[in-house]
Amino acid sequence: MIELQGVTKSYNGSTKAVDNLQLTIPRGEIFGFLGPNGAGKTTTIKMITGITRPDRGTVLINGKDILTDTVAAKRQFGFVPDSPDLFLRLRGLEYVNFMADMYEVPHSLRKERIEVLAKRFDMIDALTDPIQSYSHGMRQKIIIMGVLIHEPEVWIMDEPLTGLDPKSSYTLKEMMREHADSGRTVLFSTHVLEVAEKLCDRVAIINKGVLQFCGTFREMQEHFQSDESLERLFLEMTDHE
Amino acid sequence: MNKTWQLTKVMLKNGSGFLGGKAKDRWKKIALLLLACLGLLPLMSAYVMIASALYDGLKLVGQETVLLGLGLAAACLGIFVLGIFYVLSVFFYSQDIEHLLPLPLKPAQIIGAKFLVTLLYEYATVAILLGPLLITYGVKSGAGVLYYLHMLITFLVLPVIPVVLASLVAMVFMRFTNIGKSKDRFRLVGGLVATAIAIGFQAIVQRGASTIENAEQLQEMILSDKNMFLSLVTQMFPTSRLGAMALAEAGTLVGIGYLGAFLFISAAFGAALIILGDRLYLKGVMGISETAAKRQRASAEEFDRMTGKRSAFLAYAIKEWKTLFRTPAFLLNCVLSSLFLPFIAFLPLATRSDGLSGLSAYGEMLQSETAAGIGIAIAVAAAMFITTTGSISVTAISREGQNFFVNKFLPVPASVIILAKIVPGCILGVFSLLLMEVLAGIALQAPVSFLLLSFVAAVPGILFINLIGIMIDLNMPKLDWDSEQKAVKQNMNTLIPLIIMLAVSGLIFFFVIQGDAASSMVAGTVCVLFVIVDLILYRILMKKGPGWMEKID
Incomplete structure (x- = not known):
């Protein structure tokens, strides 16, 4: 579960990137985080994951405050950043093992998990190669593997489907569904509205740092009293200024 | 030409040059630059x-032009x-x-654009290398405005x-190493060979320079034209004579003639670069970021x-x-210096005219207590x-x-990350120290007691430099680079x-030198003082470091 209470972040003291955000993402849900470019999605995710400190407000992950109970809160989630160009000089397996060490995964468990993940993402033959030699999609997959190695309770993913081939994309979506259905939490941001419409239990739409809407797709249609697609509703919500 | 110029401007802006970035950082940088100038002052005044x-x-x-x-x-x-x-980093390893x-x-x-960018970087080097000399010459010879005009152009x-x-x-x-799968390794070996040649060259220079004990001998050497180094340098860059004559004859028609010739030849070189580069560059740079992959399943043991x-x-x-x-730029700049410098440090000794045999005399000197004290200070x-x-x-x-x-989302306390980050610096520092100890043991036949004492005194000094280093980087890291x-x-x-x-x-x-103390005394005091300072720095780092790290955006 992720709880944001009155989270605010401004740059240069004037421009508000995120303004008084109030959001609760309960267990058992895939939660989509939508918004146009520069709306404040990534800033919000950075505040949830402890990369950026909010000016005001609190962020709780499974009840643990990211600002005061930092390490315990960070153990609750796995985070896939928007760019997979990380740890390029390490081999795939070295990176995954590094992440396992960071999250203190026992030796007996990590081998099995790496094998399962590598099989699902079709990465077994690439594990001993440097990440630098990977394609964009492969980098994305190895980053996801490193994040899931400690079987985090909360998944936080910034544009996780970008660059994945259809099979891997399908696998990841399937895994997200399994994870939520087992009573745990998935938060992900995306620009692809079809994906959000099909995959998410609930969505939040943010624009210019302000939460425009939070609820199910059905609720959104009711709210606007229309049968239109998420795309039309989204455009309507974010273009009106 | 217009495109070249526009490209240059974009590259300079994108390179987030020295004064780029936030206003607050800019002040820090200017203060730092002033501090560095202050640090260079003694060196510069000695130069002048x-x-x-x-x-x-x-x-x-009547040979003062030789100086120019x-x-x-x-x-x-x-x-x-x-x-x-610079060229490797700007032409080839830049992310643009x-x-x-x-x-x-x-x-x-x-x-063209990358050449101009490199040229701009080089002006800072020229200013330090040449500025004091040219101005000293101008002042000493009572030169007029035209000299300074020629100086600026030169x-x-x-x-x-x-x-x-x-x-x-x-x-x-780069053109002829851009082949095969293991080109990174190939280039590394090439780089190593080049460094070895540079060290060999250094040895020749040292051999020439170590016979000089005062300015008169240097003058003699310059005039006698027998020195290998000097003739090599002037042969390598014959055009520098034109520049020198242009300066010496500033204000006369002859001077303008020399300056014209100098400009003309430089322009010709520039044109040659464009023509040759047109053929060479693409073949060297294409596929530069490709990395070899085996796509082989790991064995069970592996x-x-x-x-x-x-x-x-x-x-x-x-x-x-x-x-x-594994990062070529880091390996070349950070690691190799730790491995090569101990050898370079012994070169001036080893290239003395009496060769290695004369070196053991230093070892004997270290038997005397006060000389050993200074020896320990040198080792530290x-x-x-x-x-x-x-x-x-x-x-x-x-x-x-x-x-x-x-680093910010890993579930690891910042203090652990900070400490882990100084491990490579400490290990390589101690490794270089050990190398030096071994060299001193072999070449100087320094006594074992001296080697042990200097080791004990130097290790906390190495830790000190690493602690200071990480504290500086935590407070003003340079994260917005486009090439490693x-x-x-x-x-x-x-x-x-x-x-x-x-x-x-x-x-x-x-x-x-003041204390004139025994070597064990020197080593003990230096070691204890460094350990105390290290402990204080460590405490500060553990207390403040995580906060500094959090502030980094």
């Missing part, structure tokens, strides 16, 4: 004094050597390459030829070995170590100096660049430990 003494001496025999010729030639050599590294290659630009336009044009030569060397090297469990501290330190060794200073030039801990945060944010070279080479932070190291070494020498 030597130049002025040489001028007086040469003036007596020599200065310009030496500056060209310096620009050439540094230029190779992949964006430039698909654009409808001629190779000549890319090279200053602007001088780097053209050496940078062209450096570019050609780099382009030919898999087992690679998935061993380690503590977060150890795992992080190993990650740092691997990244340092040398170990700290080598650690400082490696710049490993002072760039440990900067080297992460845009990926620094990863910039994280370690064009990083002003690396100057601060150098200044601190020089000051601390100066203090140690002062007290050792």
Whole structure:
């Protein structure tokens, strides 16, 4: 579960990137985080994951405050950043093992998990190669593997489907569904509205740092009293200024 | 031409040059620059004094122009050597390459722009290498305005030829090494060979220079024209004579003639670069970021070995170590200096005219207690100096660049990450120290007691430099670089430990010479004092470090 209470972040003291955000993402849900470019999605995710400190407000992950109970809160989630160009000089397996060490995964468990993940993402033959030699999609997959190695309770993913081939994309979506259905939490941001419409239990739409809407797709249609697609509703919500 | 110019402007802005970034940081940088200038002041004044003494001496025999010729030639050599590294980083290892290659630009336009960027970087080098000499000459000879006008033009044009030569060397090297799957390794070996040649060259220079004991001998050497180094340098850059004559004859028609010839030849070199670069550059740069992949499944044992469990501290330190060794720019700039400098330090001794046999005399000297005390001070200073030039801990945060944010979401206390980051710097520092100890043991036949004492005294000094380094980098990391070279080479932070190291070494020498103490006393005091300072720094780092790390955006 992720709880944001009155989270605010401004740059240069004037421009508000995120303004008084109030959001609760309960267990058992895939939660989509939508918004146009520069709306404040990534800033919000950075505040949830402890990369950026909010000016005001609190962020709780499974009840643990990211600002005061930092390490315990960070153990609750796995985070896939928007760019997979990380740890390029390490081999795939070295990176995954590094992440396992960071999250203190026992030796007996990590081998099995790496094998399962590598099989699902079709990465077994690439594990001993440097990440630098990977394609964009492969980098994305190895980053996801490193994040899931400690079987985090909360998944936080910034544009996780970008660059994945259809099979891997399908696998990841399937895994997200399994994870939520087992009573745990998935938060992900995306620009692809079809994906959000099909995959998410609930969505939040943010624009210019302000939460425009939070609820199910059905609720959104009711709210606007229309049968239109998420795309039309989204455009309507974010273009009106 | 217009496109070249526009490209240059974009590259300079994108390179987030020295004064880019936030206003607050800008003040820090300016303050740092002033501090660095202050640190260079003693060196500069010594330079001016030597130049002025040489001028007086040469003036007596009417040969003062030689000073200009020599200065310009030496500056060209310096620009050439540094230029190779600049060119590699700007022409080949800059991250804008992949964006430039698909654009409808001629190779000549890319090279032109990159050449101008390199030229601009080099002006800073020229200003330091040549500025004091040219101004001293001007003042001493009572030159008029035209001299200074010629000086300005010479200053602007001088780097053209050496940078062209450096570019050609780099382009030919990259062109013919851009082959096969293991080109990174191939290039590394090439780089090592080049470094070895540079050290050999250094040895020749040292052999020439070590016979000089005063300015008169230097003058003699300059005039006798028998010195290998001097003739080599002037032969390598014959045009520097034109520049020198243009300066010496400033204000006369002859002077203008020389200046014209100098400009013309430099322009010809520039044109040659464009023409040759048009053929060479693309073949060297295309596919530069490709990395070989085997796509082979790991064997069961390999898999087992690679998935061993380690503590977060150890795992992080190993990650740092691997990244340092596997990134060519970091390996060349941070690691290799730790390995080569101990040898270079012994070169001036080994290249003495009486050869290695004379060296054991130093070893005998170290048997005497007070000489050994000074010897320990030298060993401590040398170990700290080598650690400082490696710049490993002072760039440990900067080297992460845009990926620094990863440290912030890892479930590991910031203090663990900070400590793990200084491990490679400490290990390589101690390794260099051990190398020096071994060399001193073999070449100087220094007594074992001396080797042990100097080791005990130097290790906490190495830790001191690393602690200072990480504290500086935590407070003002340089994360917005576009080529790895910039994280370690064009990083002003690396100057601060150098200044601190020089000051601390100066203090140690002062007290050792004043105190006239026995070597065990010197080693004990230096060791205890460093340990106390290290403990204080460690406490500060553990208390404040995590907060500093959190502030980094």
